[in-house]
Amino acid sequence: MLSLHAISRSFGGHRALSDVTFDVTAGRMTGFVGANGAGKTTAMRIILGVLAPDGGEVRWDGRPITADDRAQFGYMPEERGLYPKMQVKEQLVYLARLHGMDARTAAARADDLLERLGLGERGGDTLESLSLGNQQRAQIAAALVHDPTALVLDEPFSGLDPMAVEVTLEVLRDVARSGAPVLFSSHQLDVVERLCDELVILAHGQVRAAGTRQELRERHSSPEWVLETDDAGFVRGIPGIEVLEFDGGHVRFAADDAAHADRVLREAIERGSVRSFAPSVRPLTEIFQEVVR
Numbered sequence: 001m002l003s004l005h006a007i008s009r010s011f012g013g014h015r016a017l018s019d020v021t022f023d024v025t026a027g028r029m030t031g032f033v034g035a036n037g038a039g040k041t042t043a044m045r046i047i048l049g050v051l052a053p054d055g056g057e058v059r060w061d062g063r064p065i066t067a068d069d070r071a072q073f074g075y076m077p078e079e080r081g082l083y084p085k086m087q088v089k090e091q092l093v094y095l096a097r098l099h100g101m102d103a104r105t106a107a108a109r110a111d112d113l114l115e116r117l118g119l120g121e122r123g124g125d126t127l128e129s130l131s132l133g134n135q136q137r138a139q140i141a142a143a144l145v146h147d148p149t150a151l152v153l154d155e156p157f158s159g160l161d162p163m164a165v166e167v168t169l170e171v172l173r174d175v176a177r178s179g180a181p182v183l184f185s186s187h188q189l190d191v192v193e194r195l196c197d198e199l200v201i202l203a204h205g206q207v208r209a210a211g212t213r214q215e216l217r218e219r220h221s222s223p224e225w226v227l228e229t230d231d232a233g234f235v236r237g238i239p240g241i242e243v244l245e246f247d248g249g250h251v252r253f254a255a256d257d258a259a260h261a262d263r264v265l266r267e268a269i270e271r272g273s274v275r276s277f278a279p280s281v282r283p284l285t286e287i288f289q290e291v292v293r
C-alpha cells in the first residue's frame with residue numbers, strides 16, 4: 001500500500017498542500033480529483049520524489065518510502081517525458097532496460113503494450129509523428145513497460161477518444177489486478193465515477209473526501225428512490241415519504257427508512273404496472289461540487 005501521511009508543501013507564501021493524508025490501496029484504482037490548482041500534481045510529484053514535502057511522509061507498505069521503492073514505480077508526469085524524435089518501441093525498450101529488464105523481456109513487453117493500446121503498427125514511428133491521442137497512449141505504455149509495483153498517472157485520459165479511454169482503462173485494471181496500487185488524476189468525473197474503486201477529492205490543498213464510491217455516496221446522499229409507473233400521484237399520500245420530483249408517472253422521493261420505500265413499491269404493484277423502482281444514485285459531479293465548495 002502507498003500512503004501519504006500529513007504531507008504539506010508551500011511555494012513561496014502559497015500553501016499548495018496542507019496536512020494531506022490518504023492511502024492508495026494495492027490492487028485498487030484510486031481516482032484523484034480536484035479543481036485546477038487543487039494540488040494533485042504537487043502530491044504526485046511528492047509521491048515520486050520529484051519534489052520534497054515541507055512536512056509529512058510518503059510510506060510504502062507502512063514504512064518510509066525509499067529511492068529503490070520509487071525506482072520500481074510507474075509514473076506518467078503532467079509534462080510527459082518521451083523523446084519526440086525517437087521511435088516509440090525503441091524508447092519503451094530503452095526505459096524498460098533502464099529499470100533492469102533484459103532486452104528480450106523488454107521488447108516482448110513493449111510489443112504487448114503497444115498492441116493492447118492500439119499502437120501495434122506504430123512502434124517504428126517517431127513519437128512526434130503520432131497524433132496527440134496516440135502520443136498519449138505511448139506515454140501510458142512508457143509508465144507501464146517495466147511492470148511497475150505502483151502506478152501514478154497525471155491525467156492519463158485527457159485527450160483520449162472514448163475507445164482509447166476504454167482500452168487504457170482495461171490495461172490499467174490489469175495492473176491493479178496484478179496487485180499494484182494505481183493512482184490517477186482526472187477532470188473527467190464521469191470517467192472517474194465509472195472506473196475507479198476509490199476516490200480522493202482534493203480542494204485548496206486539502207483532502208475533502210476519501211473512500212470508495214459507495215462510501216462517498218452514502219456519506220453525501222440521503223436515501224432516495226425513483227419509481228416509474230402509470231400514475232405516481234398516490235406516493236404523495238404515503239406517510240414517511242417526501243416527494244422530491246414528480247412528473248405524472250415518474251417520482252423521485254426520500255424516505256425515512258427502507259420500510260416506507262417498500263410500502264411505495266407494494267402499493268404501486270397493487271395499482272398497476274411498475275416500469276422501474278430503484279434507489280436513486282447521486283452522481284459524483286454533485287457530490288464533488290458539494291465537498292469542494
Ligand SMILES: Nc1ncnc2c1ncn2[C@@H]1O[C@H](COP(=O)(O)OP(=O)(O)OP(=O)(O)O)[C@@H](O)[C@H]1O
Nearest residue numbers: 011012014016034035036037038039040041042043
Ligand atoms: N513549482 C511551483 N512553483 C510555484 N507554485 C507552484 C509550483 N507548482 C505548483 N504550484 C502551485 O501550487 C498549487 C497546486 O498546483 P498543482 O499543479 O499541484 O495543482 P493541480 O491540482 O495538479 O492542478 P491542475 O488540475 O490544473 O493540473 C497551484 O496554486 C500552483 O500554482
